[in-house]
Ligand SMILES: CC(=O)SCCNC(=O)CCNC(=O)[C@H](O)C(C)(C)COP(=O)(O)OP(=O)(O)OC[C@H]1O[C@@H](n2cnc3c(N)ncnc32)[C@H](O)[C@@H]1OP(=O)(O)O
C-alpha cells in the first residue's frame with residue numbers, strides 16, 4: 150500500500166480560527182500529542198507573526214524529536230529569516246513558503262502579474278534553501294488558478310529546489326472531480342514531478358474538505374494537510390481524523406495508508422478542543438459524542454445482535470471508550486431489556502412490558518433517560534399487593550394571587566370512578582386535600598421530602614412521604630418530571646399501603662407498626 154504523509158497544521162492554520170490563541174505550553178503539549186499520534190509533519194506556527202510565535206515554535210522544536218517541524222513564511226526575506234530563527238535548533242526542519250497564484254489574488258491582493266509571481270516564488274525558494282534542506286512551496290488559491298499556470302508554478306518551484314509542492318483549495322471552492330483532475334494534470338505535465346512530493350490542503354467552506362482531500366489522494370498526492378477536529382480559518386480545514394479513518398476503513402478503495410497510531414485520535418481531539426476552547430459538535434464524524442451512540446430501537450437491536458450492523462468503525466480503534474446504546478423515545482424493547490439486566494432487574498415478560506410502557510411515557514416527557522431514571526421508574530412500579538386506588542388524572546390550577554385548586558380522578562379497585570376537587574395552601578396541599586376527599590382516607594402528613602433524580606430542568610423529581618393515621622404509619626414514593634404529580638403519586642402510594650395493611654390487620658395477618 151502507498152504511504153500517505155500526514156502534515157498537521159492545527160498549531161498554524163488551526164490557530165487561525167477566530168478567537169483561538171495558544172500559549173507556548175499548550176502548543177508544546179499539543180505537538181507532543183501529535184507526535185504520539187504519529188503525524189509525519191507538524192506546522193508549529195507562522196514565525197513572522199510575532200516574537201512570541203518565534204518563541205513558541207522554538208520551544209516546540211526543542212521537544213519534538215520525530216516529526217519534521219515547519220513554520221509558514223510569505224515569500225519575504227524577513228519572514229524566511231524569522232522562520233530560520235524559530236527552527237534553527239530543530240532536529241528535522243522544513244520551511245513552508247506560500248505565495249498566491251490565482252488571478253483574483255494576483256490582481257487584488259499581491260498586485261503582481263504571472264511573471265512577478267514566478268520570479269518572487271523562485272527567489273524566495275532559492276533564498277530559503279540557504280538555511281533549509283527542505284522546502285515546501287504552497288501555491289495559495291491553486292484551485293482557482295489557471296491549470297497551465299499551476300503547472301508552470303510547480304515546475305519553477307521544483308527547479309528552484311522545493312521538495313514538496315502543495316496545491317491548496319484555500320477558499321473551499323473546489324469540487325472533488327475538478328480537484329482530482331488538477332493533480333492528475335500536474336502529475337502528467339510537469340517535468341521532474343517525480344522528484345518531489347505533491348501535497349493537498351483544503352478548506353471546508355462548502356463542506357467538501359474531506360471529499361476534496363480524498364479526491365487528491367485518489368489522484369496521486371503524497372501528503373495531505375489537515376487539522377485535528379477540522380479547526381482553522383473560517384469554516385476550518387480538512388479534518389485529519391476523517392481522512393485518516395476514511396483511508397483506514399476504505400483501504401480497499403484507496404490502497405493507501407498513513408503511519409498514524411489511530412488509537413491516539415480521541416485523546417488528541419479532546420486535548421485540542423480543551424486548549425482551543427472549540428467544542429466538538431455531538432454529531433461530528435469520528436470524534437463527536439454521538440459518533441458511537443445509538444438511540445433508535447431498530448439500530449440498538451441490530452447492535453445487540455452484531456455491532457457491524459451499524460458501526461463501520463469501532464470506538465476502540467480511535468481510543469474512545471465504548472459504543473453507547475442511549476435510551477430515549479426511539480428505543481425498543483431489546484435495548485430496554487438489556488438495560489434492565491445491566492441494572493440488576495430480572496423481570497418476566499409481563500413485568501418488562503409494564504416497565505417498558507412506563508419508560509416510553511417518561512421518554513415522551515424527558516430527553517435523556519439515565520440509569521437513575523430507570524431505577525426510579527422501576528422502584529416506582531414495584532409496589533406489592535393490590536392497589537385500592539389508582540390515579541387516573543390530575544389537574545392543578547395555580548396562580549400567585551389565587552387559591553391553588555386541584556381536581557383529581559381516582560379509580561377504585563371495584564372500578565368505580567371518583568372525581569373530586571379541593572383547594573389548598575399550595576398546589577401540593579390542594580392535591581392532597583382532593584386525594585383525601587376522593588379516597589375517603591384522612592391522614593396526617595408526617596414527612597415530605599423531594600429531590601431531583603438527575604440534573605437539568607427536565608429531571609425527574611422523587612418525592613417521599615410518610616403518612617399517619619392514629620398509630621399507623623405508611624410511606625410512599627413517587628417519581629415524575631412534574632413535582633406535583635410525583636407528590637400525588639407518593640401520597641396515593643402511601644394511602645394504598647396503609648389501606649392494605651389495615652385490611653391485612655383486620656384479617657389478623659400482620660401487626661402494623
Ligand atoms: C492562506 C493562509 O492561511 S496564509 C497565512 C495567513 N496567516 C496569517 O496571516 C497570520 C499571521 N499574519 C500576521 O501576523 C501578519 O499578517 C504578518 C505579520 C504576516 C504581516 O503583517 P503586515 O506586514 O502588517 O501586513 P498585512 O498582513 O496587513 O498585509 C499582508 C501583506 O503581505 C503581502 N502578502 C500576502 N501574501 C504574501 C506572500 N505569500 N508573499 C509575499 N507577500 C505577501 C500582501 O500583499 C500585503 O502586502 P502589502 O502590505 O504590500 O499590501
Ligand SMILES: CC(C)C(=O)C(=O)O
Nearest residue numbers: 247287289317319350
Ligand atoms: C498556507 C496555505 C497552505 C494555506 O493555508 C491555504 O492555502 O489555505
